[in-house]
Amino acid sequence: EAQVTQNPRYLITVTGKKLTVTCSQNMNHEYMSWYRQDPGLGLRQIYYSMNVEVTDKGDVPEGYKVSRKEKRNFPLILESPSPNQTSLYFCASSSLIGQGIGEQYFGPGTRLTVT
Amino acid sequence: AQSVTQLGSHVSVSEGALVLLRCNYSSSVPPYLFWYVQYPNQGLQLLLKYTSAATLVKGINGFEAEFKKSETSFHLTKPSAHMSDAAEYFCAVSDHNGGYNKLIFGAGTRLAVHP
Numbered sequence: 001e002a003q004v005t006q007n008p009r010y011l012i013t014v015t016g017k018k019l020t021v022t023c024s025q026n027m028n029h030e031y032m033s034w035y036r037q038d039p040g041l042g043l044r045q046i047y048y049s050m051n052v053e054v055t056d057k058g059d060v061p062e063g064y065k066v067s068r069k070e071k072r073n074f075p076l077i078l079e080s081p082s083p084n085q086t087s088l089y090f091c092a093s094s095s096l097i098g099q100g101i102g103e104q105y106f107g108p109g110t111r112l113t114v115t
Numbered sequence: 116a117q118s119v120t121q122l123g124s125h126v127s128v129s130e131g132a133l134v135l136l137r138c139n140y141s142s143s144v145p146p147y148l149f150w151y152v153q154y155p156n157q158g159l160q161l162l163l164k165y166t167s168a169a170t171l172v173k174g175i176n177g178f179e180a181e182f183k184k185s186e187t188s189f190h191l192t193k194p195s196a197h198m199s200d201a202a203e204y205f206c207a208v209s210d211h212n213g214g215y216n217k218l219i220f221g222a223g224t225r226l227a228v229h230p
Contacts, residue, residue: 004158033217040124042205042222043159058217090158102166102209103149106158106217 002027006091006107013081014115021076021110023091031094032074033058035106036087043090049074050096052091054069088112117142119208121221128228134193136224138206141187147209148189149218150180154202156206162204165189176200201228 012024013019025032032050035058045058049068063085065077074093078085089099092104122137124206136151138196151159151201163174170182188220189206 035220043220044202045217048217054135092212097204103161103164105157106160108158109156 002105004079004093004097004105004107006089006110008110009108010111012113012115013096015082016080019078019112021078021089021091021112023076023107024072025074025091025093025105026060026072027093027095028071029072029093029095029105029109031096031104033092033094034064034070034076035108036072036085036091036113037058037092038087046076046089081112083114086112101113116207117146117219119206119219119221121206121224123205123224124207125225125227128196128226130198130228130230132218134165134191135228136191136198136204138180138189138221139172140208142208148211149181149207149208150174150178150189150191151205151207151220152202153223158184159205161215170184175179177182183187183197196226196228197229198230201226 007022011076030051032109034045034046044060047066049055094104095102118141120139149164150162153159163172165182167170173179178193203223203225205223207218209218
């Protein structure tokens with residue numbers, strides 16, 4: 001089954017404690033992306049990756065890191081989480097259409113609370 | 116910069132009534148356009164997409180959307196609402212020219228369906 005998986009689904013942590021949210025896709029997609037969803041703001045892109053070892057900032061990258069060492073995995077790292085990073089996080093992947101993005105497949109989401 | 120505007124953060128309809136969710140985009144070239152649906156506690160699921168083929172696009176669950184270049188709109192409609200359509204809906208745009216590498220999402224419209 002084609003899917004994007006994220007772990008953990010729920011996470012409560014304290015300010016400053018490093019954490020990693022994993023993302024994996026089994027569709028051999030070149031493009032992967034992280035979004036955060038906040039009420040009234042829709043989804044905002046944090047980072048994206050066009051392929052292995054190619055990553056770039058989205059609209060709200062501050063406080064986050066990513067890596068793309070393998071095509072299927074795209075972990076999101078919060079080195080020193082703060083309460084304003086409390087949010088619902090989605091990973092997504094897509095094939096490319098020309099130089100643009102096709103249909104994105106989303107993971108189930110990770111609800112992060114930072115106290 | 117690209118932008119997407121969804122008019123109305125909340126829309127309420129009666130079961131069996133027409134559903135109309137509005138989306139306007141800004142783009143200097145014809146974009147790729149998408150509608151996604153998010154059911155409670157789930158990730159986003161693609162409803163339909165416009166990729167420069169037919170301007171009237173049919174999606175899943177009886178939804179359709181019409182691309183109107185002159186109005187820069189891509190409104191989502193369904194002739195008869197069902198209780199199971201209650202969810203949040205997101206319009207998104209991707210520029211497939213010039214190497215634009217992300218989707219821009221609207222803020223979302225929450226659809227309520229009442230008996």
